[in-house]
Amino acid sequence: MLPGEAFQYLASPTGRQNPYPAYAALRSHGPVVRLRPGFYAATGYDAVNALLRDPRLEVRGWPDGAAARLIADSMMKANGPDHARVRRLAADAFSPRGTDRLKEVVTARATALADHLAQIGRDGEAVDLMDEFAYPLTIRIIGTLLGVPAGEHQWLRERAQETTAVLEPFRPDGPATAADRAALELEAYVTELTRLRRTEPGEDLITALVLAHDRDGSELSTRELVVNLVFLLLAGFETSANLLGNSLGALLDHPDLAARLRTDPGLTDRYVEEVSRFDAPLQLTSRWAPEPIEIDGIGSIEKGSHILVLLGAGNHDPAHFTAPDRFDPFRDSQPSLSFGAGAHYCLGSALARTEARLALPLLLERLPVIRRAGTAARRDRLTFRGYANLPVSFRN
Numbered sequence: 001m002l003p004g005e006a007f008q009y010l011a012s013p014t015g016r017q018n019p020y021p022a023y024a025a026l027r028s029h030g031p032v033v034r035l036r037p038g039f040y041a042a043t044g045y046d047a048v049n050a051l052l053r054d055p056r057l058e059v060r061g062w063p064d065g066a067a068a069r070l071i072a073d074s075m076m077k078a079n080g081p082d083h084a085r086v087r088r089l090a091a092d093a094f095s096p097r098g099t100d101r102l103k104e105v106v107t108a109r110a111t112a113l114a115d116h117l118a119q120i121g122r123d124g125e126a127v128d129l130m131d132e133f134a135y136p137l138t139i140r141i142i143g144t145l146l147g148v149p150a151g152e153h154q155w156l157r158e159r160a161q162e163t164t165a166v167l168e169p170f171r172p173d174g175p176a177t178a179a180d181r182a183a184l185e186l187e188a189y190v191t192e193l194t195r196l197r198r199t200e201p202g203e204d205l206i207t208a209l210v211l212a213h214d215r216d217g218s219e220l221s222t223r224e225l226v227v228n229l230v231f232l233l234l235a236g237f238e239t240s241a242n243l244l245g246n247s248l249g250a251l252l253d254h255p256d257l258a259a260r261l262r263t264d265p266g267l268t269d270r271y272v273e274e275v276s277r278f279d280a281p282l283q284l285t286s287r288w289a290p291e292p293i294e295i296d297g298i299g300s301i302e303k304g305s306h307i308l309v310l311l312g313a314g315n316h317d318p319a320h321f322t323a324p325d326r327f328d329p330f331r332d333s334q335p336s337l338s339f340g341a342g343a344h345y346c347l348g349s350a351l352a353r354t355e356a357r358l359a360l361p362l363l364l365e366r367l368p369v370i371r372r373a374g375t376a377a378r379r380d381r382l383t384f385r386g387y388a389n390l391p392v393s394f395r396n
Helices: 003-011 013-017 020-027 045-053 066-072 080-094 096-100 103-120 129-146 150-167 178-199 205-216 222-253 255-263 265-278 349-366
Strands: 032-036 039-042 284-288 293-295 299-301 306-310 387-389 391-393
Touching (some): 003 020, 039 045, 045 284, 045 306, 066 178, 080 096, 103 129, 129 150, 129 205, 129 222, 129 349, 129 387, 150 178, 178 205, 205 222, 222 255, 222 265, 222 349, 222 387, 255 265, 255 349
Antiparallel strands (some): 032 039, 293 299
């Protein structure tokens, strides 16, 4: 398959459902492929890792539409000192130490949801693990961290999923979309929450960032305050929900491993790391070359070039992982690229891992039997890879 054909396949509905054959086809032409003048795709592990860490490359947003502007104005698309300044203000809450403070909340919520699953599926009815477990768990945790009232979590989930459509590389052009409407609603909602926190402060991230803004405005502008709170909600929810859902799907595909995890929960860390490699919740990101540059092992990149950095492809590079298309939690430990690398390494990675590592063994303990009950559906997304639904039953 020629590079252009592989790329077109990746852009198709079939390719979005299973991008790995397209990644392999692209990689067969080299670790970085020039698809057309000024546009490249990186698929090799070493190339992806190098591009993510290269300080000469930039992340960029685009100005068309409210959802795109929200992302463009956030730390996700900031570079250099601006990115470091904003990220530093939120970093402690998302650090391993910060997420450790949420372990009791994760455990309590996961326990309640597992008991809820057992109740609604007690007569053998099919139950959707995404709607009834993965989504309500992860939106509750990011909501708790930020300080969002629990009664508004479902509303937030719907708007978050609509807004993140703007991060897809293959999206239709046109006037205002559902993503733009959802982004405007989220901005208005978060603006009101920041107003409330000034009179009713709490021990949450919204309060902390409001205080940083109100000190003198030099640490965080009003626009930065709002868009970055929305961004943290979007990123924290999507990444965690997809990692947890993909982990549950892999358990269902490998009942032998589910049985081992039931008897030895200590294997959970290895299992979660392999899921993040094998079926990464975040499949891609992008970099731009503001000037012509030479990159070791890659060659010349012309000024203004856009490089699609395919994290999921790097995670399946046979030059770095033995039998990469085999799910194997017992493979030699190698760091994956699932949460990126370098200055823009995923801020929510520790939170996503904590939720999956706590929730999976708890679910297996409280539900001795879990099996598929119908056909699962993937979301029609490439950037954020996860399930739309994952039906199961809890009876033999």
